[in-house]
Amino acid sequence: MTIVSLPASPRIPASRGSRRLPDQPRLSVGFILARRFTLCAFANFVDVLRLAADEGDRSRPILCNWTVLSENMEPVTSSCGISVHPKERLGSPARFDYIVVIGGLIEDEATLPPAYHRFLHDAAAQGVPLVGVCGGAFLLHRAGLLRGYRCCVSWFHHPEFLEQFEGLDPVADQIFVVDRDRLTCSGGASSAHLAAYLVDKHVGRAQASKSLHIMIIDEPLQADKPQPGITMNFKTRDPMVLRALLMMQQNIEQPFTVTEIARRIGHSKRQLERHFQAALGTSPQAAFLDMRLSLAHHLVTSGERSISQIALECGFCDSSHLGRMFRRRYGQTPQALRQAGG
Template identity: 70%
Template sequence: MDAKVRGNRTSAAASRVYRPRAEGPRLSVGFILAKRFTLCAFANFVDVLRLAADEGDRSRPIMCGWTVLSDTMSAVPSSSGITVHPNERLGDPTKFDYIVVIGGVMDDMSGLGPEYTAYLEKAAAAGVPLVGVCTGGFLLHKAGLMDGYRCCVSWFHHADFLEQFDGLDPVSDQIFIDDGDRLTCSGGASSAHLAAYLVEKHVGRAQASKSLHIMIIDDAMRPEKPQPGVSMDISTRDPMVMRALLLMQQNIDNPLSVSELARRMGHSKRQLERHFRTALGASPQAAFLQIRLTFAHHLIETTDKSVAAIAVECGFCDSSHLSRMFRQRFNHTPHELRKRAPVADRVVEAA
């Protein structure tokens, strides 16, 4: 998408004004549950609405309303096997402030079916914002409703997304994204934060905070909060550095320059380098090299891949380049480490 168009859309989302309804709840949400949807993501989202909707913990849908929609009214099984019964059939989407699609497991991404797709198209045409939770963003994309939009995906599914979907900008270094009339989040606990973000805009900050506190969640997180990723042996509380480290992790095989890293994050190179020095006492380049070497060390110990293949996978020019950097970091070569690693502990690559 053109950067100017994206900037205008982001500004519009940030400045959107929400006015109380003349009657009924201030925030009304319709849910579409995919087959084998993620129960945790759905429950977190609904509970934030429930706790914000009434005084105390009485759960009356006064300030917030929520409805599970269906094309057939059949119970929908979650990925855990627990089923949820819909409240009403698909109808007029404009009665809701948002239509939220809760996605399911990656190995069952067949799509939503024609009735749901037509309903979502009708909602989009009427200007009702669509929300993709967990892999719900994938389903919106399959329905042709995410073209030109950024889509928040879990760092765990980033590679799956790149393999299966074209024409969409996946972002896995934030917990959720408000991209105008499309909102997406990575699932899990982030769905509670996205719900609180909407409650704050429509109902009020106090109600959003109350919901999270009752759920034993300390404070609301903003969209740009980094997702927790896999262990990299690098620890920091600096959000900018955490986001940069996650981007590095996702581009191990094709290392980004510091300038490109800063550009993708919307910061200057100098600003990013200053944060790295303060948080880690190291440059971004040094941190990136450590991530790549740590990953190479892991692959040498746990797989039967050749050193040359591991060098390519970890973004090194060749095996000699990897060996030289490896020795400087670990005081031994990849081949010396491979000799010490028990064969039984390694995963043999299929021919």
């Protein structure tokens, strides 16, 4: 097991903002790492700060600084087995501009220890924005710190979030979400773009672009850039269409109307229909039906679910409804396809 020590970063006094001294970093970030945190999400976030921090290329924490925080200073092991050694105890959150929680594997996560909950609640009370990266959104919500906020989760973990946090409406069709003093992102490469957003805001656009270019990332992406999830057989780069397709995918069992999909992504039904026609040569309704039938075809040929169960999972009223639509699309019923061996 490898221990990784981050470079020491100077302490920032509690008084910040307009009272910041000229020689103080413009952006200070404290990190909390969950057990079995995702190393990629953490490393991408830190590297954007590191590369933006120094006018040259020596990784000195001049314009930005970053610190891994801990209650007990014990190493924290990531999901891939590499461990990171904290640099400072929790202390006062007011010395940071942001507190970033890097989540771990969803199936392993419960809650953060009480000391971290107190620290995060103190940060919120003192107006320090909280950032949830990857599974960090789960942890912030379990700590009671996302009530009334929009939050971003990976399309891959959208069903788990809905299952664990009934009544919430997490965003899974954007790479990150900024809602007042809560910022959340889906993890992976999106954590670099969220970090670049913060660098742009506090340090400068040139430094944000420099970081991403050195990391071989073409350009900063805005928050509403669609996540690159599975969109079946549809090939398009139209952001509006991609977001709509992802929303369709995440709601196959209980399909939204086109009007509702358009409303949720902030556009009119007519705008959405025009974009679908231009990008895919079809309507949103037809694309959604094709998506549901493609999934049904896959389930019929690759599993042992009953046709009735498949119909419900793919958003059809019953097996008869699925059968009619399936025959129009594939020229035979689901039962005939299964009997023929796919």
